[in-house]
Structures are given as structure tokens and as C-alpha cells.
Amino acid sequence: MSPRRKRVLHTVFTHALAWGIGLLWLIPFIGLVMTSARPFAEVIGGWWNLEPFSPTFANYIEAWNHRDAPLSLGMMNSLIVGVPATLMPMLLGAIAAYGFARFSLPLKNYLFVTIVLLMALPPQMIAIPVFQIYQSAGLLNTLYSLIIIHTVWGLPWIIFFMRNFLSTVPEDIEEAARVDGASDLTVFLRIVLPVTVPALVSVGVLQFMWVWSDFFFPLIFVFDADKAVAVRQLPMLRGVYLVDWGLLTAATVMVMGVPVMLFALLQRYYIRGMVGWTLR
Amino acid sequence: MRGQTLRRSLFIIPAVALIFAFAVYPALDTLWMSLWTPAGEFDPVANYSEVLGERHIINRRGFEAGRFPFGALPHTFIWIGIHLPLTTFLGLLLAVLLQRVRGSGIIKSIIFLGMVIPMVVGGLVIRFMFDGDLGVVNQLFGALGMQTRTWTAHPNSALLALIFGAVWLWTGFSLVLYSSGLATIPKDFYEAARIDGANAVQIFFKITFPLLKPITVVVVVMTVIWDLKMFDLVYAATMGGPGGSSNILAFQMWRYAFQQFNFNHAAVVAVLLFVITVFVAIPLVRRAR
Numbered sequence: 001m002s003p004r005r006k007r008v009l010h011t012v013f014t015h016a017l018a019w020g021i022g023l024l025w026l027i028p029f030i031g032l033v034m035t036s037a038r039p040f041a042e043v044i045g046g047w048w049n050l051e052p053f054s055p056t057f058a059n060y061i062e063a064w065n066h067r068d069a070p071l072s073l074g075m076m077n078s079l080i081v082g083v084p085a086t087l088m089p090m091l092l093g094a095i096a097a098y099g100f101a102r103f104s105l106p107l108k109n110y111l112f113v114t115i116v117l118l119m120a121l122p123p124q125m126i127a128i129p130v131f132q133i134y135q136s137a138g139l140l141n142t143l144y145s146l147i148i149i150h151t152v153w154g155l156p157w158i159i160f161f162m163r164n165f166l167s168t169v170p171e172d173i174e175e176a177a178r179v180d181g182a183s184d185l186t187v188f189l190r191i192v193l194p195v196t197v198p199a200l201v202s203v204g205v206l207q208f209m210w211v212w213s214d215f216f217f218p219l220i221f222v223f224d225a226d227k228a229v230a231v232r233q234l235p236m237l238r239g240v241y242l243v244d245w246g247l248l249t250a251a252t253v254m255v256m257g258v259p260v261m262l263f264a265l266l267q268r269y270y271i272r273g274m275v276g277w278t279l280r
Numbered sequence: 281m282r283g284q285t286l287r288r289s290l291f292i293i294p295a296v297a298l299i300f301a302f303a304v305y306p307a308l309d310t311l312w313m314s315l316w317t318p319a320g321e322f323d324p325v326a327n328y329s330e331v332l333g334e335r336h337i338i339n340r341r342g343f344e345a346g347r348f349p350f351g352a353l354p355h356t357f358i359w360i361g362i363h364l365p366l367t368t369f370l371g372l373l374l375a376v377l378l379q380r381v382r383g384s385g386i387i388k389s390i391i392f393l394g395m396v397i398p399m400v401v402g403g404l405v406i407r408f409m410f411d412g413d414l415g416v417v418n419q420l421f422g423a424l425g426m427q428t429r430t431w432t433a434h435p436n437s438a439l440l441a442l443i444f445g446a447v448w449l450w451t452g453f454s455l456v457l458y459s460s461g462l463a464t465i466p467k468d469f470y471e472a473a474r475i476d477g478a479n480a481v482q483i484f485f486k487i488t489f490p491l492l493k494p495i496t497v498v499v500v501v502m503t504v505i506w507d508l509k510m511f512d513l514v515y516a517a518t519m520g521g522p523g524g525s526s527n528i529l530a531f532q533m534w535r536y537a538f539q540q541f542n543f544n545h546a547a548v549v550a551v552l553l554f555v556i557t558v559f560v561a562i563p564l565v566r567r568a569r
Contacts, residue, residue: 015381021374022387025448028405029393031416035408046419092295099291106285111296118303120561122509124533124550128313128543129306152302155295184288213398215512220538231398235516238404245414252404256397263396267389270396275460 036060036249043246059250069237071251074230075258078212081143081229085150086208090200092151093158098188100159101166102174112163118156123216134221145221146229150211158203161273165199166192202273205266209259230255307554314547331548336524336532348435348525352532353552359443359528360507366447368499371454375462376488378455388459392452399449403516406445407432432518438526442517449513450506454499461495462488497563504560508553529553 034047037055063071099105100112130149134140139148174187182190218232228236237244237251263270315324331337332353339351349355374391378384394402410417412430422428431441465488473483489496511530514520520527520535527535529549537546 011380014377018374018377018381018384018387022390025391025393025451027416028409028448031408031414032405035414044413046414046416048416048419092298096292096295099288103288103291105289105292108292111292114304115299117558117561118299120505120557120564121303121307122505122530122550122553122557124509124511124530124546125310125554126303126306127533127550128537128546129309130302131537133302133306149302152298155299156303159295184291188291209396213400215398215400215515216534219515220534231400234400234404243407243411245408245411248404249408252401256401259396259398260393263393264389271456271460275457 032249032253035245036253038246040244040246059246060254063237063247063251063254066237066247066251069225069228069233071230071233071254073226074228074233075254077143077227078229078231078258081146081150082208082211085147085154085211086204088147088151089154089158089207090203093155093203094162094193094196094200095188096155097159097162097166098192101163102171103184115156115159119160123153127216127220131220140221141223141227143222143227146211146217149217149221150207150214153217154207154210158207161203162196162199165196169195198269198272201266202269205262205269206273209262209270212259310547310550313544314551316544318542318544327544328548331545334545336527336535337529337549339524348439349523349527351524352527352529352549355439355527356508356529358439359446359510360504362440362443363446363450363507364500364503367450367503368454368496370447370451371456371499372458372489372492372496374451374455375458376484378459379462388452388455391455394449395452395456397449399510399512400516402445402449403513406442406448406513407517409445410441432526433522435522435525438518438522442513442526445517446507446510446513450503453502457495457499458492461492465491501560501564505557508557508560 031047035043036059037057038047039054039056039058042052042054043049065072100108131140134145139145169192174191177187177191213231215231218229222228222232225236234248234251234255237248314327315322317323317327317330335341335351337351337353339349339354342348342350343354350358378387381387409415410431412418412428412433415430417431418428429437431437469487469491470483473487478486509530510528511534514526514528514531515534518526520531530553533546533549533553536542536549
């Protein structure tokens with residue numbers, strides 16, 4: 001075989017293999033969509049049977065207005081939790097990260113090591129005491145409980161990420177502003193915060209998607225069906241003995257649609273956030 | 281100067297206070313709780329040995345009979361033992377393969393979707409894929425003349441089904457990290473090696489893999505941490521069943537704590553998870569400083 005032909009064959013083979021693997025990874029998602037968009041009777045023998053094929057939104061509408069766990073309500077609850085649980089740790093974390101990056105404070109290094117360690121803390125390690133705190137504070141079974149715990153849970157990695165980002169930003173301008181008599185707070189708000197916007201977008205995207213996706217905290221802190229966040233509703237829709245896959249897959253597609261769309265729109269920030277958070 | 285230190289402390293105090301109230305104190309409290317028996321006696325040895333002797337944690341009968349369930353602790357190690365090498369190497373191989381493929385961005389995004397979707401969704405999809413009637417896995421196995429069933433509902437296959445599902449979900453992580461690492465290796469290295477007559481396999485093991493070692497450390501540590509706290513997948517796909525054969529530590533902790541309200545036993549499991557996590561995370565924390 002000539003070297004040229006060998007190279008062409010090699011290229012064809014790698015492309016076929018790569019795209020084949022990509023398709024393999026996509027099959028479960030195709031299955032979800034195919035099952036959700038057709039009457040259950042059509043897919044009972046397998047969603048890959050295309051005869052008959054009558055697409056319908058019935059499952060989506062049923063999941064959205066479901067009697068026990070309407071997804072419209074769950075999505076709303078997810079937003080009520082997700083927006084403040086993203087903005088608060090972003091703000092508190094950025095301010096703290098600035099303190100850690102620029103000031104010399106007592107115990108600073110010990111505190112920072114503690115924070116880094118906390119990034120690896122399994123949620124199981126705090127679940128019971130926080131449950132008891134909420135119980136005595138009357139916060140159990142409220143959406144506040146989720147906002148608080150997600151704010152706290154986001155802080156360590158956001159502080160870590162933002163501090164690393166700030167340590168790559170030169171200090172000259174801040175020093176100049178200080179010489180001109182600007183206070184620490186002015187310097188932070190006017191000079192530092194605008195520079196950190198791209199990093200903050202990364203932080204916001206990641207944090208919101210994690211809050212949206214988290215299942216453990218909503219499961220243990222909130223019990224009422226009308227306070228369930230969207231992710232928490234999915235197992236409720238499963239049914240005990242017989243799984244109504246049409247309904248369940250439709251709800252699943254909608255619940256994952258939010259993070260998937262965010263990812264598609266803000267992929268650059270997401271990847272940069274994740275790579276920066278883990279690699280630096 | 282004192283006034284300035286005080287004022288500057290205000291930058292970190294709100295965040296630090298929240299972290300101490302809702303993370304540091306609870307973690308210490310859990311540790312403290314694990315030292316007491318459910319009967320209310322301070323007896324760490326008794327409490328820990330009681331939990332480790334539980335058949336949900338280590339099932340001696342399972343080991344004697346050589347079949348599932350073996351208990352949550354061995355299951356967790358089986359999970360890591362299969363999931364960690366599979367996702368790590370699969371991600372690395374795919375990253376190398378996709379280097380010179382057109383449209384690799386799309387393929388990477390597809391594979392990375394598993395990281396983007398909620399884990400509960402991941403669990404439901406696993407249940408869906410392995411379903412006896414609707415599952416595409418059965419269709420494939422049936423076509424090959426093999427046994428078909430709902431794989432997540434059988435003791436011998438439930439845990440493995442979950443693990444393979446987790447591979448599908450998590451490979452995107454190592455793929456993306458390795459891809460960004462590959463982009464930083466200078467092309468000269470490869471050219472020099474090729475001029476010296478090295479073949480593709482040699483180049484991979486002598487150049488690519490050693491240069492990516494820092495990334496391998498991150499991938500391994502993060503994957504193990506993720507595996508240890510894995511809960512949603514189990515809850516959505518199998519509820520630890522059947523008969524505890526897909527039960528793992530994080531799930532058993534929830535059962536102790538919030539099904540049986542046995543906080544002291546749950547605390548022991550949480551501490552076990554934490555200790556293993558810290559042990560694994562040491563290289564990463566060292567680098568972060």
C-alpha cells in the first residue's frame with residue numbers, strides 16, 4: 001500500500017471510529033426524546049420501532065400539569081432556589097476571595113487551607129447536623145433551607161476559584177487608586193469587580209447548574225410535594241410498580257433541558273470554569 | 281493599622297462565618313456523633329465495630345456464597361475499582377483520537393452531556409437503558425442471542441449496570457481535561473520523536489502520558505471523590521436494590537440517617553466517606569497551596 005493511501009485509510013478509520021463513539025454516547029438521549037414524544041403504546045416494544053410513528057406533546061403537557069407533581073411548579077421552585085443560591089455565593093465569594101488574594105489578615109492561611117479542604121467534603125458529612133439546625137430554627141421543609149445550604153456549599157470553590165483568578169490580575173491599578181485615596185471597598189467595586197466579570201460568569205453558570213441538579217439536599221430538607229424542586233419531582237413521577245416511561249421521559253427531558261441549554265449557550269464559560277477550578 | 285486590619289477582615293468574615301456555621305461545625309458534630317452509640321453511651325469502638333459488623337455495610341454471607349450483595353463498603357470499592365480506570369483511560373484515549381478528527385468539538389460536547397445533566401436524570405436514563413422491555417441494551421443482547429432482562433433489577437447485574445452507566449456519564453470529564461492538556465504539549469516533541477523513529481504506541485507511553493501526569497492526578501482524585509459521594513444515581517435507578525445488591529456507602533448513610541433515623545450509625549458511614557476522601561484528596565490540596 002502506498003503511504004498516501006495508507007494515510008487516507010487511517011483518516012477514514014479514525015473519523016468513522018470517532019463519530020461512531022459519538023453516536024453511541026448519544027443513543028440514550030435519542031431514546032429519551034423518542035419515548036417522550038410518542039404515545040406509550042407505540043414505544044412499549046422499543047422506541048426504535050418507527051412503525052407507527054405519531055409524534056405528540058401529550059406527555060409533556062401531562063408532566064407539566066401533573067396532578068401530584070406538576071413540573072410547572074417544580075421548575076418555579078427550582079428557580080426560586082437557584083437564582084438567590086447563585087447570586088449570593090457569587091457576591092460573598094468574590095468579596096472574600098479579594099480579601100484572601102490581597103490583604104494580609106490574621107489566620108488567613110489557615111482559613112484558606114480549611115476552605116480548600118472543604119471542597120472535598122462529602123455532603124453526607126454535614127447532612128445530620130444541618131438537619132438538626134434547621135429543625136430547631138424552623139427552616140425544615142422550606143425553600144430557605146435549600147438557598148442557605150447551597151450558598152454555603154458553593155462558597156469554598158467560588159472563593160478558591162476567584163482567588164486564583166485574582167492572583168493573575170496585576171495589582172498596579174489598585175495601588176494607584178489607593179494612592180489617590182480610594183477606600184478598599186471602592187477599589188473592589190470600581191476596579192476589581194469589572195475585571196472579574198468573565199470569571200464571575202463562569203462561576204454563575206457552574207453554580208446555577210449544580211444547584212439546579214442537586215438532589216440530596218432537596219430530598220432530606222424538604223418534604224412537601226408542593227415545595228419539591230424539579231429534580232426532586234422526577235422520582236415522584238416514576239410510580240411504584242409500573243413505570244410510565246412516556247410521562248417520565250418527557251419530564252426528564254424538560255428538567256435536563258435547562259442545564260443543557262445553559263451549557264450550549266455558555267459552553268466557553270462552563271469549560272473554562274471547570275478546567276480552571278480543577279486544574280489550577 | 282489595627283483599624284485597617286479589622287475593616288479588611290470584613291471582606292472575608294461573612295463568607296467564613298457562614299462556612300463555619302454550616303460546614304465546619306456540622307462536620308465536627310458528625311465526627312462527634314460517630315463516637316456515641318445509638319443507646320447514648322460514649323463508646324467509639326463499640327459504635328464503629330457495630331456499624332462495620334452490619335450486614336448492610338459488610339455482608340459476610342455474600343462473601344461466603346460468592347454473590348451479591350457483599351455490602352455497601354465492598355460495593356463502593358468495586359465501583360471505584362471498575363469506574364475509575366475505565367473513565368480515566370477512555371477519556372484519555374478519546375482525547376488522543378479526537379485530536380485529528382473533524383467536528384471533534386461536537387463529539388466532545390455530546391460525550392460531555394453526561395456531566396451537564398442532573399445525576400438523577402442520569403440514574404433514570406440508566407434504568408431506562410437497561411429496562412427489560414424498552415431498554416436498548418436488551419435489544420442488543422437479544423439480537424446477539426443473549427439473556428434479556430431488566431438488568432438493574434437483578435442482584436448480579438444491578439451494581440454493574442450502575443457502574444457502566446456512570447462510565448457513560450463521567451467519561452466527558454476526563455476527556456475534556458485531557459483534551460485541554462494535550463493542546464499544551466508542544467508539537468516539536470512529537471516531531472523529534474518521529475524523526476528518532478518512535479511509533480504511535482511508543483509516543484503515547486513515552487511522551488503523551490508522562491506529560492499529562494498532572495492532569496491524570498486531577499482526574500483520578502476528582503473521579504474518586506465523585507464516586508464516593510454518589511447518591512442520586514443509586515436513588516433514581518435502583519434504590520440500592522434488589523436486596524441491597526447495588527447499595528453503596530453514600531446511599532447507606534442516607535438510609536441510616538433519614539429512613540431509620542439512626543444518626544450515630546449514619547455518622548460513622550459519613551466519617552468513613554470523609555476519611556477516604558481526605559486520603560485521596562491530599563495530592564490535590566498540596567498543589568492548591
